[in-house]
Amino acid sequence: MSRYIATRAIRGANALVKEAELMLNKALAEKGPDTKVSFPNTAYYLPLIYGMTGIAVEKLSDLQPVVKHAKILLHPTPSESHWTPYLGETLDSGMATLLAAEAIEAIRFVYGQQPEPIPGLVLAGGTSYPSLDTSENGHGGHLNGPIDDIQLRTWGIQLVDGRMPGFAAIVGAAKSNEVAVKIVRELQRRNILCFLSGNVNGRSIIHQLMEEGVELGYDTYTVPFGTDTISAIYALGFATRSALTFGGLKAGQAREILLYNRERVFAFVLALGEVDDLKYAAAAGAINFGFPVIADTIIPEILPTGITRYEHVVSMPFNEIEGADDLERAERLVQKCIEVRGVKVKLAEVPVPVPYGSAFEGEVVRKNDMRVEFGGKHSRCFEYLYMAPLDEVVDGKVEIIGPSFDNIPSQGHLDMGIIVKVAGRQMQEDFEPVLERQIHYFINGASGIQHIGQRDIAWIRISNNAADKGFNLEHFGKILHARYHADFGAIVDKVQVSIITEPELLQQWLGKARTAYDYRNKRLADLTDDKVEEFYSCTLCQSFAPNHVCVVSPERLGLCGAYNWLDCKASFNINPTGPNQPIRLGKVIDPVKGYWVGTNEYAKIGSHGVVQEVSMYSIMENPMTACGCFECIVMLIPEANGVMVVSREDPSMTPAGMTFSTLAGIAGGGLQTPGVMGVGKFYLLSPKFISADGGFKRVVWMSSVLKDMMAEELRAVAIREGDPDLIEKIADERNVTTVEELLVWLEEHNHPALMMEPMF
Amino acid sequence: MPVEIPKDKWPGSVRTVTIGALPKDGGTRKCTVTVGGETTMPFLHYEGEIPNRPVVAIEIMDRQPDDWSPLLAEAWKDVMDDPAKWAVAAEQAGADLLVLELSLNNRNGEPTTPDEAVSAVKSVLAASGLPLIVFGPGQAEADNALLVPISEATKGERIVLGICEDKNYRTIVATAMANDHLVSARTAMDVNLAKQLNILISDMGLPLDRILMDPTTGALGYGIEYGFSVMERLRLAALQGDKMTQLPMIVTPGYEAWKIKESKVGEGVPETWGDWLNRAINWETLTAITLLESGADVLVLRHPESVKRVKRAIDELMSAKELV
Amino acid sequence: MALSGIQIYKLLPQTNCKECGFPTCLAFAMKLAAKQVELSSCPYVSEASKAQLEESAAPPIRLITLKSNGYEVKVGNEVVLYRHEKTFYNKSGLFVKLHTSQIENALIEETRRINQYQVNYVGMDLEVDGIAVEDDTHDPAKMKAAVTAIRSVSKKPLILISSAVDVLEAGLSQLSGETPLVCCANSTNWEKFAELAGKYKAILAIESDKIDEFVELTEKIKSKGIEDLVLIPNGKNLGHNLILQTQIRRAAIKANLRALGYPTLAFCSSPVEAAQAITKYAGFVVLDEFAAELIYSLLVLRQNIYTDPQKPIQVQPGLYEINNPKENDPVLVTTNFSITYFSVANEVEGSGLPAWLLVADAEGMSVLTAWAAGKFDADRIAKAVKSTNVTDKLSKHLLILPGSVAVLSGEVEAELPDWEIRVGPREAVDIPKFYKLALQVN
Structure with a gap:
């Protein structure tokens, strides 16, 4: 905590509380202690005071x-010589400021000084004051003052159900009228409520907006509270009532109300112009609610996150913001506010000139219907997604570098690179490949566009029909921007896309992309079970097999083959209550068989008590259960001292005397059957494949379809196992269909399993 | 020789949920309905407590329904075009509480307005003192547009608002929180989905004792076995102590059973299907009984005869307490 | 602690003789571990192993088979309390009760109706399993006449009900070569009943409303050499019956209490009682009367409850006509998972819009599951189109794919070049809307 801020906030608080005390004493003397005190149309008395202290103020003496x-909450200003942490003191002072501010506004109501009169203002919807004469159009105008309960309900529901992302309390005055308008428009565009108050040297953003003819009022999501800083208290009264109304909280539950706001109300304070003591004090009050303060002037920042979700105080001096002009600077400033508070904005539609939806995912664009293609036989197309720091990504920006396809003849081709730069506070490098793979689905959703492949073997076609409707390169970017926000908003805050067709740059980026692909491949290969602290559960299949749980580790992917460890991790971040939950490993019980305290505990819970222990690396002892979606079944062949692996795609008879479908009945259903296990086919390649029982060398028989499909990878495994000819020693359905034949084969081929120690 | 019958001692129990509020608690109901509280699988009085009997709700609509079986029209006759009269008739037919379902369109074929919906709800509340469940038309936008004003107009009544689904629950939950109501959370026959929605709703701050869960079901012959097993599993999970499954379950066998051919159609069906009216009532009753045996706490029915039969079954299942 | 398949395998001969009906000793051992077969199926298991395998040797609930000439009703052999834990194996036998007091013609007529009754449900023909004859005249001759009359029109298995041994014997004497069920033995008459059951190789049912009494009686009767027993928990009402049935099932499965390890029988006088009996453990359900609409609903309920939760019900793949489709109506394609089929068929039917519903063989999986498992792909869809010859029935070739497998449309187009392929909605509920908006059919 900056001592500077602490000093000024505490000073501001002391002054305001003093002022409140003086005003109260004066009012008590002049108006009498029983004078009624209230805000218009609310059942929450003076809401902030009511929420924070539980005191239902009805008359002056209640104040x-x-x-x-x-x-009591006030503190002396920090001394020049002593350095102590000031956070607590500052926050206390902030709270004192809020109590005092609300008390002052209440007293002003008693004196008829609220709502603040302002000539010429006609509100487009606002709190109603039947006692005020507003008939003289344009002359008897007034500001809104506090928000009434009816509006609280309307907006409160939208804030809670997510239709409205949050609110901005704007205090002060913008650099210019133009900037003021731009800021408000940017916020309105995102459905964010604007509460307006405060001034700089007598000039308020409210004046600025009025001068520019901006309509203010409930109907336009802009509420002018008052032209002084004190009136900003109404924003916090609104926040307090939200918690009381929609959080089921009671008056006096101060801590809970503050936490509720921190967790659920996405609000921030935007301080425009010079920040005085009172503003510091009020800002400290807002921080109590978890609302960060963004200032467009130079003030000390409080960056460590703690009370607020992210930074507490951010300084973004307006003239230093990057941008071509003030309007662009204003836009960036708003963008920053949104980032700091973590407000999520959703785009309703994918803005492309062709129909868009998953119904178009499978469309094929035939050569005859094709306008242009990228990739395939004649050209190169690649896709590369990477993460960057938040301030290096301009959300929504789509850049086309190089020529479009206008000059390409019909049915022609063009080289293209799609570079996606994403940023997000929850984003991790490990999610890059998971997100990159989505490009395929996202682009395919556009009608008349076909996408095949990934990475540097991507292949995209645009149909004549789509091109005629105006689909161009920019739309790839628009699609990706919209869909990443819609589907991965939990981890992605900003998305910027570059479409490159300029040959030289394309080569450069292709090089970068390939380096990244290699790096990711290695990362995946290096990602071993002993390098992580958590595995992931997958309960996606519990609708079929109620007691089955997949435990997915870096070296053992889900048995369906569809979910690896990184997928599960990303899935958890996107959907924290979903089917993939982290399993903290905790103490290792047996590193060979693969038992941890965490996995065992999870097995018990996830299987509803049916499975007590699960071994990650053994088929013989407490093997992992299976739902029925497995790609392969591994089964013990006791006579051969090894196992066979039969593929889902192999309908033939196996040496176990049963076909895949019969075996599936034994392997599935979420029951532990030692000697039988359903697995994903890539698990066969893992060094941890039944490693407790002897590993891959135990495989004595394998469906030929697997041998063919993974020929290269299996060869690598054979070499790893120190027996380069191992694959040739493994029988398959083309030469062995009974145990008897199998034994003969193994003898003939001198299979290592025969020499290994007995499996049980 | 006395035999030791294995008993399950469960660490968990179902939460108790009270629907409706008496005048002294801020409502206008003449009685409330409390469900839940079980510490054992359905009706096994010998090993646990079943403090509250399962209840039967009768489903009524805000106007004459367009697509209900003629058999139901025959049973309810002319009250069907007046929700207040229908409510009274349902109460007389033995309902423990009422379910009022709102139509998407009004009598003139135009979208039902919030005012129309509010007045239908108010007329039902005025006509019958039974606790009330209100279901929107089942389309997110219409549900939100109608349920929010209803919720506000009936603040404090502890109405159950529905239907919360994973794609549309926030608005309904928010308004229920603000106006002291309850919600019904529906998911498609899957234990984990049910659990997840309960987590999401309670994450919004609505206390768990204001949520009913609707695991959905199919009618007899149309997937009831899924509903049956999902409910058994949810209840077992609740008893095992999984907090997010410890909610009383509401199911709609009336809706399910009356939308299928066996109940809807009287002519041109195989002779082996037997008598139409008896078959339809059997279908609804058997669907309901099967779900009752797997843990339903609130059963929403349509035909008065089914109501009678199911209530009698509940009587017998509850009275066995004295026999053990 | 139950033994695992591998532990059992070690105790088996390991000769893979296949005489047990399984291809290898390991496969047999795994079935044994799952309590799905009896150890006695293995002819070569050693005495020493037998003793060790005692616990895994038999299912906890004895398999009882009623037999008549050409018919069999198997009940018992259950291993779980809740169907999701594995499955319920042997469907409750559904019987209808007749009386010895009925006049012969009425008896024959009634029997004929019961015997002939057959109803189709998702492509399966369901029937009543047999007939129960209750003695309400205390006259052996009447029983004999009743059984003779019934046997003149039906060969289905019989249950004979009387408190008098001579009446039962009169009936049994007409059923040589069959295995009928006789009831009801109780604490006073059990000895004579046991003797009778032994003499005629009949299955004996014991009636009581006390668990202790059942245990006492089964043990006594077993000591007389009668092993094929059935229990009739005769509680005071619905709730009491539920508890008795549950206690018996629990004791047999959880405590492995052999004295209660028998299937049960429930006499039901209302649809509600019968429904409970089917869901909650009754091996035999005997109805008071025959009514088509009741039998239909109970047969369906039984079919549902006894479905293997891991093997969903399938409908017959093929072409289904809904609302009399014509040659220019669209073909909707879906999978043969029954629930999928029903949701689609119901929506189309309810909308009144004509369609050809093409049900592809997807091994009984729902659309998305089947697609993910490779059981619902362009190849299978094309095969379904070809095998049903639907092309010949149509002048316009429009095929609608389920929205969730939109991804297949390209491949299906390639497989069926003469067809227009359109992608329909994801959910069946939206089919009517799709008809109106996309196909412009009203």
């Missing part, structure tokens, strides 16, 4: 304990 309480 006395409030001011007393505020005084």
